[in-house]
Amino acid sequence: MEETIKTFEELPLSPEMKRAVREMGFTEMTEVQAKAIMPGLEGRDIIGKAPTGTGKTCAFGIPIIERLEEDKKPQAVILAPTRELAIQITEELERLAAYKEDVRIVCVYGGQNIQKQIDSLKKGAQIVVATPGRLLDHTQRRTIDLSAVRTVVLDEADEMLDMGFYKDVRRILDSLKNKKQVWMFSATTSREVMDIGWLYQRDAVEITVLPVEKSMPKIEQFSVSTTGRNKLADLTQIIVSKGYKRVMVFCNTKFTTSMLCDQLCQHNFSADCLHGDMTQKERNKIMQDFRAGKFSILVATDVAARGIDISDIEVVVNYDVPESNEYYLHRIGRTGRAKRSGVSYLLVTPEEELRVRGLVRFTKSEMTPLKFDANRQLTVDKDKSYGGGVELIKTLM
Numbered sequence: 001m002e003e004t005i006k007t008f009e010e011l012p013l014s015p016e017m018k019r020a021v022r023e024m025g026f027t028e029m030t031e032v033q034a035k036a037i038m039p040g041l042e043g044r045d046i047i048g049k050a051p052t053g054t055g056k057t058c059a060f061g062i063p064i065i066e067r068l069e070e071d072k073k074p075q076a077v078i079l080a081p082t083r084e085l086a087i088q089i090t091e092e093l094e095r096l097a098a099y100k101e102d103v104r105i106v107c108v109y110g111g112q113n114i115q116k117q118i119d120s121l122k123k124g125a126q127i128v129v130a131t132p133g134r135l136l137d138h139t140q141r142r143t144i145d146l147s148a149v150r151t152v153v154l155d156e157a158d159e160m161l162d163m164g165f166y167k168d169v170r171r172i173l174d175s176l177k178n179k180k181q182v183w184m185f186s187a188t189t190s191r192e193v194m195d196i197g198w199l200y201q202r203d204a205v206e207i208t209v210l211p212v213e214k215s216m217p218k219i220e221q222f223s224v225s226t227t228g229r230n231k232l233a234d235l236t237q238i239i240v241s242k243g244y245k246r247v248m249v250f251c252n253t254k255f256t257t258s259m260l261c262d263q264l265c266q267h268n269f270s271a272d273c274l275h276g277d278m279t280q281k282e283r284n285k286i287m288q289d290f291r292a293g294k295f296s297i298l299v300a301t302d303v304a305a306r307g308i309d310i311s312d313i314e315v316v317v318n319y320d321v322p323e324s325n326e327y328y329l330h331r332i333g334r335t336g337r338a339k340r341s342g343v344s345y346l347l348v349t350p351e352e353e354l355r356v357r358g359l360v361r362f363t364k365s366e367m368t369p370l371k372f373d374a375n376r377q378l379t380v381d382k383d384k385s386y387g388g389g390v391e392l393i394k395t396l397m
């Protein structure tokens, strides 16, 4: 591949696609796009590992749309782990296909009225974006004809296979007899991702985008010492003292998520929440309202927020220390989207100190420890340091 191609203009794309990309405001490709679009156009298999926010959707979306043939039957299937992500992918693809005539993209996911989706599928669609369970539902009902599908994309493959979709994904891949390309994109490579690659890909182009400064947006990371009983007050103090207007707060459980949201509302903050127990309609509405700026604090669980891309989030607050290091990276990746800068806070209780030490070391984060002083102002906690974890242990030995 020509390493020298850096802009969308230089790619062998249709005028309609170039126009759409221009109007989305993109000139330079991101690294994953520069590495994936050409092989994608050439019909190669692709396995791509790239951090969140590096533009993976366009990396697969552009070649898919460019390679569509006139057939009205679905030619490409994109599988995503959650409904929110499926909707977001659909929206991005629709923007990319804005100037192409007769490109129909249908999004099918669990939780939405199936008849509605059946009606929509009947009108014909060349691209289907789906969550695995619901797509299988449609194939079993024979309300979808996937016989002409040539390209399959597994987006956020690690997460999808992790969430118990492994069997569903394999059944879908097995049923697509005429597929020619399998593309897998994820932030990490797990055993399951490797397995699927081994089973369904041939001579795949391997793409790795490292989370280095150039592609990682600049996110200033802070920890804040707190205690279980002070957490709510400390959170609101952070928001009020800095005047944050676009905030995402992460909790580990649905219970904490909805409780915290209620508490914030009781304290007259404009907040809403997103978690797995809500109906799809409710979740869509909340995402829409948050995008439109109708409220300023979105409280969410990790799964509900997976892959969600809102470009103007100023700050991410980890109300709970996340259960995994990967989750931490995904959470803070919600801010600083598309190379803007962002800020994140991690609330840490004394019991969690050790866990946070490990997290900082694993993620190679530069974390500045803060505490509240007697006047409730955030100040640097000079007695604490997470950054030098490894060195510290060496010195102690």
Ligand code: ADP
Binding pocket: 025, 026, 027, 028, 029, 030, 033, 050, 051, 052, 053, 054, 055, 056, 057, 058, 309, 311, 337, 338
């Ligand atoms: P990922 O799937 O890797 O997490 P997305 O595809 O959601 O990333 O893209 C993240 C953000 O970057 C989106 O807002 C998208 O519109 C924007 N984006 C994608 N490609 C470019 C580009 N070449 N230049 C500028 N912004 C881009």
Ligand code: MG
Binding pocket: 056, 057, 155, 156, 307
């Ligand atoms: Mg994505």
